Amino acid sequence: xxxxxxxxxxxxxxxxxDEICSESxxxxxxxxxxxxxxCRSALEQMQSSLNLTLQEKxxxxxxxxxxxxxxxxxxxxxxxxxxxxxxxxxxxxxILIIGYWVLFRWNIQPVSSDQIKIFDxxxxxxxxxxxxxxxxxxYAQVKNTLKDDGSYYITPVHPLIVSKRDKTNTPVISxxxxxxxxxxxxxxxxxxxxxxxxxxxxSPDQPILIWKKGMALPAGD
Ligand SMILES: [Zn+2]
Numbered sequence: 001x002x003x004x005x006x007x008x009x010x011x012x013x014x015x016x017x018d019e020i021c022s023e024s025x026x027x028x029x030x031x032x033x034x035x036x037x038x039c040r041s042a043l044e045q046m047q048s049s050l051n052l053t054l055q056e057k058x059x060x061x062x063x064x065x066x067x068x069x070x071x072x073x074x075x076x077x078x079x080x081x082x083x084x085x086x087x088x089x090x091x092x093x094x095i096l097i098i099g100y101w102v103l104f105r106w107n108i109q110p111v112s113s114d115q116i117k118i119f120d121x122x123x124x125x126x127x128x129x130x131x132x133x134x135x136x137x138x139y140a141q142v143k144n145t146l147k148d149d150g151s152y153y154i155t156p157v158h159p160l161i162v163s164k165r166d167k168t169n170t171p172v173i174s175x176x177x178x179x180x181x182x183x184x185x186x187x188x189x190x191x192x193x194x195x196x197x198x199x200x201x202x203s204p205d206q207p208i209l210i211w212k213k214g215m216a217l218p219a220g221d
Pocket of ligand 1: 038
């Protein structure tokens with residue numbers, strides 16, 4: 001039997017590889033392959049190159065989805081970063097606003113009593129106790145406290161830092177009237193029935209006495 005030339009076998013190899021040749025062709029190819037190393041390596045090459053193509057294909061698909069995942073992840077982290085940035089910015093704003101408010105707007109600091117002068121205290125005929133107040137340095141608000149022992153404190157307060165706008169170098173003078181009986185009625189309405197026995201102006205730490213029960217005040221309307 002004459003040996004079939006290698007190029008004929010190699011022409012047939014694709015058909016053989018794809019298993020679309022006849023039984024007799026298959027037999028011829030296998031007989032040749034059994035004795036020809038060249039054609040065997042040609043077949044191996046074909047197999048490995050086809051495998052490679054498959055692997056490449058899979059790799060491409062993987063890369064495709066990988067890229068999509070990265071894109072998704074990227075846009076998600078961009079959003080997360082954006083939201084995180086917004087939260088940080090908002091928190092900073094909040095801290096600044098709260099800080100400003102605590103320092104410049106929160107009226108918690110009683111005006112020192114050496115900045116306060118009380119004068120012209122008198123008893124009005126309608127039962128009110130009237131007096132004049134002179135305050136230096138500016139104040140924003142007045143806080144009232146009734147202690148259980150019946151002492152009533154009228155405390156001018158200002159923020160920890162008085163801004164230049166609110167600071168007054170010229171003393172502020174104002175008049176005030178307090179009626180101990182009306183005060184008692186007011187507190188009774190709010191659940192605290194205590195007889196008002198003394199009235200002070202300023203911080204409870206350094207109070208300035210206005211009136212005490214039994215004290216005789218000059219009369220005057
Ligand atoms: Zn051959």
